[in-house]
Amino acid sequence: AGQGTVKEKFNGEIIGIEPGAGIMKATEKAIKEYSLDYTLKDSSSAAMVAALKSAIESKKWIVVTGWTPHWMFARWDLKYLEDPKGVYGGEEHIATIARKGLQKDAPAAYQMLDAFYWQPSDMEAVMLDINVNKMDPDEAAQKWIRENEDKVKKWIPEGVPKGNLKKIKLGYVEWDSEIASTHVVKHVLMKLGYDVELKAVDAGVMWTGIGAGHFDAIVAAWLPYTHGDYYQQVKDKVDNLGPNLEGAKIGLVVPDYVTINSIEDLNK
Ligand code: PBE
Incomplete structure (x- = not known):
């Protein structure tokens, strides 16, 4: 999983999807509310999944904007980061x-x-x-x-x-x-x-x-x-x-092997 702080392991990036998606606005809000020193990368749904796949293949840390229902949860072992401030809304x-x-x-x-x-x-x-x-x-x-x-x-x-x-x-x-x-x-x-x-x-x-x-x-x-x-x-x-x-549901999603569990931990 590499050395360094949590932020360094994630390369200081959250991999997003298309600008205009509700989850992108919610993530901008999460960056503010949790004071995250991260860049949200615009991308596309397909490119987000491709980045997730390649990170998982090399066991690298990655955090993406994710949602349910989505086939990626059937394909890989993934988890939502907890959102104690409720920025991503509920169900x-x-x-x-x-x-x-x-x-x-x-x-x-x-x-x-x-x-x-x-x-x-x-x-x-x-x-x-x-x-x-x-x-x-x-x-x-x-x-x-x-x-x-x-x-x-x-x-x-x-x-x-x-x-x-x-x-x-x-x-x-x-x-x-x-x-x-x-x-x-x-x-x-x-x-x-x-x-x-x-x-x-x-x-x-x-x-x-x-x-x-x-x-x-x-x-x-x-x-x-x-x-x-x-x-x-x-x-x-x-x-x-x-x-x-x-x-x-929407939120921030990481592979199971990533050892943090909450959005608050992204700052560590
Ligand atoms: N999504 C999938 C959309 C709604 C459906 C979560 C990427 C969005 O964020 O707007």
């Missing part, structure tokens, strides 16, 4: 948000989006197929749908006119969790007869886009904390369809 949920007017324009899609609800283990199964088994997101989503007919059935409205190839546009960010959920919803809406377009954007654009009605829906709203600021700005202009997943 949260992922919500589905629709544009106003969607209910009238596409009732079957709206009802499906409203009914969409699954477990962290469901999302993780899709994420593992994409990121560990190297499946294409569309393939992984279709596989999950095939293998979970009973769950999917509950999301399918009855007695409502089908999509008739009407276009539905879903905005999302290329976070591994949201790639999984958005592709699953895409394929269920296609089964309902919609022509579904996915648009990958950054977090700010996803939120202004749903507020302005440029997207029909998003299934990537981390609330009440991670996307709390973004949500406040659009909440009167959208329909919040409630949680599609409960038991989500």
Whole structure:
């Protein structure tokens, strides 16, 4: 694990993801509140995971911005650093948000989006197929749908006119969790007869886009904390369809072999 102080072992860096992610703002806040003499590196979700993988292969110390559900916890032995000041919020949920007017324009899609609800283990199964088994997101989503007919059935409205190839546009960010959920919803809406377009954007654009009605829906709203600021700005202009997943969490994550346990220890 090398010599020196904790900070030296981590090279004075926290490996982050895309600017605009809620977890990046939360980490800037953690740096202030815990007076950490660390630099938060902007990166991408894919580059963060690549850095984690290579550090683990050489047993180096690394601290990354991490979240649950995420396949990395199934792939490696990892732990969250304790957050005694509660900077990263508590347990949260992922919500589905629709544009106003969607209910009238596409009732079957709206009802499906409203009914969409699954477990962290469901999302993780899709994420593992994409990121560990190297499946294409569309393939992984279709596989999950095939293998979970009973769950999917509950999301399918009855007695409502089908999509008739009407276009539905879903905005999302290329976070591994949201790639999984958005592709699953895409394929269920296609089964309902919609022509579904996915648009990958950054977090700010996803939120202004749903507020302005440029997207029909998003299934990537981390609330009440991670996307709390973004949500406040659009909440009167959208329909919040409630949680599609409960038991989500964000924080700082390290490999198990790292011998500190709390964000406070980063200063040692
Ligand atoms: N995440 C994944 C996002 C929400 C979903 C935790 C990286 C964020 O921090 O905004």
